[in-house]
Amino acid sequence: MSVLVAKGIRKTYGSLEVLKGVDLSVGAGETFAIIGPNGAGKTTLFKVLTGEVSAQGGSVSFDGKDVTRLPAFVRARMGFGRTFQVARVFGELSIFTNVVLAIEARKVNGGESCGRWWDWRPSADTSDEARSLLESVGLGRQGDEEAGLLSHGDKKRLEFAVTLAGKPRILMLDEPTAGMSAADRKSTTNLLRDLKAKGITIIMTEHDMDVIFDLADRLMVLNYGAVVSQGDPVTVREDEMVKQVYLGKGVGHA
Numbered sequence: 681m682s683v684l685v686a687k688g689i690r691k692t693y694g695s696l697e698v699l700k701g702v703d704l705s706v707g708a709g710e711t712f713a714i715i716g717p718n719g720a721g722k723t724t725l726f727k728v729l730t731g732e733v734s735a736q737g738g739s740v741s742f743d744g745k746d747v748t749r750l751p752a753f754v755r756a757r758m759g760f761g762r763t764f765q766v767a768r769v770f771g772e773l774s775i776f777t778n779v780v781l782a783i784e785a786r787k788v789n790g791g792e793s794c795g796r797w798w799d800w801r802p803s804a805d806t807s808d809e810a811r812s813l814l815e816s817v818g819l820g821r822q823g824d825e826e827a828g829l830l831s832h833g834d835k836k837r838l839e840f841a842v843t844l845a846g847k848p849r850i851l852m853l854d855e856p857t858a859g860m861s862a863a864d865r866k867s868t869t870n871l872l873r874d875l876k877a878k879g880i881t882i883i884m885t886e887h888d889m890d891v892i893f894d895l896a897d898r899l900m901v902l903n904y905g906a907v908v909s910q911g912d913p914v915t916v917r918e919d920e921m922v923k924q925v926y927l928g929k930g931v932g933h934a
């Protein structure tokens with residue numbers, strides 16, 4: 681069954697047609713990648729799917745419900761988890777507190793009380809959950825460190841933990857390995873493989889073809905806002921049009 685379906689998405693900025701009628705359908709538990717050259721419209725499509733920007737045409741449905749007109753925060757509450765090209769965390773707070781706040785936010789949104797603000801401290805359950813999330817992203821020993829001082833790769837890891845704290849039904853990852861060292865890219869790929877194995881639905885944009893071909897069940901290739909090809913990695917890799925517009929002769933870091 682499809683979790684996320686988009687039909688005929690059209691988006692323009694002034695006279696620039698950024699998305700020209702994009703259709704996609706992502707199944708439960710699937711890892712779906714959106715790839716294409718710089719400026720192809722990948723991030724814009726992402727933002728339309730998450731509700732950060734509205735499109736001029738088309739529809740988006742999530743779990744069979746039309747969410748086209750719902751803003752991003754409502755879609756987030758419905759189960760959209762989102763990471764960004766540049767990780768967004770509370771830099772002045774500790775790693776542990778960043779995750780605790782995300783867990784508490786989920787609980788409050790779910791109608792639970794988190795105590796009085798003037799003597800607030802996380803419950804034992806919340807603390808245990810935060811520790812286990814940090815463990816799962818490889819930051820288990822660094823909980824007390826200030827988030828703003830983390831390396832780029834570790835900040836991304838923390839952003840994953842914060843996003844997972846929301847218990848998303850669908851994980852939207854905009855270039856999860858952008859700007860990472862080879863070692864960080866490898867550990868992030870391993871982390872994503874673990875999430876995939878847990879059955880979480882993932883939609884990602886990514887320029888690193890090794891990451892894409894390692895993780896994606898299906899790919900969509902965008903060029904100038906139009907879908908050039910869609911299918912499993914082997915089919916897309918062999919597509920002559922895709923080779924021309926994006927992959928070139930060899931497949932590597934595009």
Ligand SMILES: Nc1ncnc2c1ncn2[C@@H]1O[C@H](COP(=O)(O)OP(=O)(O)OP(=O)(O)O)[C@@H](O)[C@H]1O
Nearest residue numbers: 693694696698716717718719720721722723724725
């Ligand atoms: N807010 C905006 N206002 C005007 N033009 C925009 C806006 N956002 C994106 N664009 C333009 O839309 C086009 C698609 O941009 P988008 O960021 O979606 O591409 P992309 O495929 O994600 O690129 P990259 O791989 O470089 O991140 C580009 O020409 C970009 O300049």
